Each structure stands twice: as structure tokens, then as C-alpha cells.
Amino acid sequence: MPASDLEGQTAAYSDPFPSAAPVRLLVFADQLGASQSIAFVEGLAGARARGRAAVRILEEAAFGPDEGLAGVPAARALAEAEIAETSPVAVVLSRFGHVAGAEGVFAAARARGLPVIAHLDDDLFDLPVVVGIERYRSGRHPRRIQALGGALRRADFVIAATEALAGRLALMAGHSRIGWLENGTGGRSGPRRHRPAEAPVVIGYMGSASHGPDLELVLPALEALLTRRRDVRVELFGSIARLPAADALPGAVVRHDVVAGDYAAFRRRLAELDWDIGLAPLEASPYNRCKTATKWAEYAEAGAAVLASDMEVYQPMIACGAAAPAAPGQWAPMRERLVGEARLRRGLTAAADALLDARFGWERLEDSLLGLVARAAAPRRAA
Helix, strand or coil: EEECCCCCCCCCCCCCCCCCCCCCEEEECCCHHHHHHHHHCCCCHHHHHHHCCEEEEHHHHHCCCHHHHHHHHHHHHHHHHHHHCCCCCCEEEEECHHHHHHHHHHHHHHHCCCEEEEEEEHHHHHHHHHHHHHHHHHHHHHHHHHHHHHHHHCCCCECCCCCHHHHHHHHHHHCCCCCECCCCCCCCCCCCCCCCCCCEEEEECCCCCHHHHHHHHHHHHHHHHHHHHEEEEEECCCHHHCCCHCCCCCCCCCEEEECCCCHHHHHHHHHHHHCEEEEEEECCCCHCCCCHHHHHHHHHCCCEEEEEEEEEEEEHHHHHCCCECCCCCCCHHHHHHHHCCHHHHHHHHHHHHHHHHCCCCCHHHHHHHHHHHHHHHHHCCCC
8 A cells, every 4th residue: 555545654655554464564765666665565465465464664764864873862762653463473674874863763662572683685785886876975974874884783673585685684683594586576477469570679777877877788789780671669767868879869768757755666567568588687786696596587577588788697697598698798699689680589589488387486586585584583502
């Protein structure tokens, strides 16, 4: 339920409470975005529909400006009120970087004997400047790093989105109470529409503005393709379409604006675009090597053949024939092959459908998350 349906409450998202669901999670997040939707909303959709789980998500904004330790009493009062209303089996700090809020949540949870889970799906301690100067400055603010690091060290359990990220976080946490989601993302194969043979081949790239450096990896190849071929159309989806780099593309590039605040609506919109090819460039860096394959799953679910950077994040999909690899400098020839060979595209999407159903179904993500929550709720043992 969106915040607009919660009159007088501070939640950004909430199932009905009080709840008889055996798994009740109170999530304090930096904001309600794809990170929280994947793990706690879409990721638990089946369990929530069956009455097995219930979730409430509050954003940092609910605590107001971060006043450091001076703001802890008010933050604790807010956390205590939410805990009293939801009776959670665990409290989650998801990418949460509000010092007063984190201290207040820990105090309120400890007073009730509740386990606190830290949830991270990115290495926020190594945020690169290429994500954008404003995001970099706010993300690397000493107070924010203090809150994130404190939660990591003090949490009863840490949930990471990938095994690689779990390894990185263990070094900073100083304990081994860390687990990772089986897939880090979810998806399901769906019906595929048949496009007329004479229709142009549509190449798409979707992402936020923080992926500007990734877009620049493929710009030269896209420019060359659009200059030579008139049977190809390029489309951009999300805030990436507003970047100056996108203006460098020749010809008519179709731009689709961002779908904000509703991850399920975003995925539906992506499927409606009916792209033939989805681009997944990724700059090689320690930060990116800890990422999930979310972009691949989103493209695959939408029926697009995926052309991805040949690096750790996408290599399992490449090995299964569910994505075409592009090494540095190889984007142009691989894209030419995909544009010219419909049979190759169909093979990639067929393999992607099989991989989605076998390893990336939402139910598998749900089982993985519920298992990690159960571990967190078990009596704490020494690391």
C-alpha cells in the first residue's frame, strides 16, 4: 500500500497492521526504491499474499533532518511507536544512513529484544564518484558512513545481495553473521509478442543517471550503427535519457521518462516497450563487481535479448547462453550480430526464459530471504 493510502502515518509502504502473519518485518530504509521493492515487496509478494509475511517500510525522511546524537530521543520514540504497532519479528536497516534514526532504532529494538538486520545491495562504503557528484557527496558524508558502518558492526545479522558483496562487508563488519540472497533479484518469463519481419530492430538501454559512465561505454558503437543503418531504432528509458551523453547520439532517439516510486509499474512499462535488444554495459570496478544481475533479469523478463559486459556480474548468464558477451572494444561487432541475426536473438531469449524459471523466480528469492530472516531471528551466537 503506497504512502498516500496511509493517512496520518509515516510509512512509505505498508501491509495492513496489526497482522497475524508469522513473519512481520519493520524496514527502515534510505528511501523506498528498487532495492527495497526487490527484497521486501516484490520479493515477498507470494508470502504476503498467502498471509505468511507482512512488511512496513519507513524512509529516512520520516525521522527529519539528521541531528546526530541530539536527535536520538525523538528517533527512538518514532521507532518505538512503529514497533508497537507492527510487532515485528525483526527490524531491518536497509541502506540506512541516518545517525539519529539508526541509534533510535537500535535502542528501541534492543529494549524489546528484537533482532536488527542490516541490508545492503551495494558496497556503499566504496561509492565511486562516477555515480554523480551529488550522490557521491551525500553518500560519502562522514555521518552517513558512520551510520552505515555502525549498523553493519552491531547488527545481529547482515543480508547482502550477492556473495561477492557479503565478502566485502565481512571485512568491515568484523564478524561472520552475514548471508546473501540466492539471486539478489527475481523475475519470471512471460508471453512473447511476435514482431513483423519488416519492423525496425529496437535497441534499448534503461537506467538511472548514475549509469552515465556505463552508457559512454557503448556510445561509439551506437553512433556508428545509427549512422549506417536505418532499420534500427535506439530507445532510452529512465533518467539516463536526460544526460548530455544521450544528446550525442545521431538521429531520432526515443526517450521514455522514468517511472518513479513503483517498481512493479517500472517492470510492466519496460515490457510494454517491446525491445529486441537490451544493453547492459558495466564499467569494470570493485564497486560494480559486487552488484546483482538485476538489469539482466529486468531485460530478460521483458523479452529482450541481452548484450552485456563480459564481467563477473553477467558471466553466469553468458555461460548459460542467456546473454551475449561484449568485451571492451567488442560492443560494435556483437551488436551488429544481434541486429542482423533474429535467430540468435531468439536463442538468447529462450535461454533467458529457461534461466529465469529455473533460478530467478520470485519464489526462490522469497525462500532465500525468509531463510535469512529465520537465521537472524535465531539466538545470536559468537562470530
